[in-house]
Amino acid sequence: MHAPRLIFHPKDPQQIIAHDLLQQSMWEIGFIAEKLSGHADNSYAAGEHFIELLSFLGCSPVIKMSPQDGDNYCYIEWIDRPVAELICGSQPFQPRCNKCRQLLSDWQTQLNNGSSIQCHECDSQMALEQVNWKQSAGYASQFLIVHNIYLHEAVPGERLLMTLQKLSGNKEWSYFYAI
Numbered sequence: 001m002h003a004p005r006l007i008f009h010p011k012d013p014q015q016i017i018a019h020d021l022l023q024q025s026m027w028e029i030g031f032i033a034e035k036l037s038g039h040a041d042n043s044y045a046a047g048e049h050f051i052e053l054l055s056f057l058g059c060s061p062v063i064k065m066s067p068q069d070g071d072n073y074c075y076i077e078w079i080d081r082p083v084a085e086l087i088c089g090s091q092p093f094q095p096r097c098n099k100c101r102q103l104l105s106d107w108q109t110q111l112n113n114g115s116s117i118q119c120h121e122c123d124s125q126m127a128l129e130q131v132n133w134k135q136s137a138g139y140a141s142q143f144l145i146v147h148n149i150y151l152h153e154a155v156p157g158e159r160l161l162m163t164l165q166k167l168s169g170n171k172e173w174s175y176f177y178a179i
């Protein structure tokens with residue numbers, strides 16, 4: 001079972017930002033600090049402005065920022081996929097047709113057919129990136145994962161999203177939560 005995660009990705013499912021650019025930019029705004037050993041490649045400790053950039057909700061959250069704080073500390077990782085992929089947690093939202101609002105109840109079996117889902121009610125074809133997953137899944141080739149953030153525990157601030165958008169040639173990023 002996975003720890004809870006807040007996951008960012010470019011809205012353009014083909015887009016991948018070069019790792020050195022991503023690292024430099026996330027470092028400059030203080031979102032990441034040093035590279036972490038004992039983790040997958042491209043895993044970084046939370047930076048000095050991590051908490052401000054994410055805007056934590058609720059009163060005085062206890063955020064573990066480093067391995068010295070114990071297990072389940074927050075850290076950042078990014079992964080690339082050779083082709084775009086839908087990533088979701090164990091309880092993804094059941095999506096609806098964009099046109100007729102019918103529940104797309106067999107979307108999971110349809111994923112094997114490629115990058116779109118068909119509505120059996122009205123026959124609409126929806127690209128996976130156009131489906132409204134209600135922040136429970138994302139379709140992309142690159143994912144920036146913040147580990148150990150619970151659903152709606154934190155939301156990304158404007159500065160973080162704008163920095164990612166700037167890196168993408170002014171294309172927007174999305175985010176979702178997964179467990």
Ligand SMILES: [Zn+2]
Nearest residue numbers: 097100119122
């Ligand atoms: Zn439909």
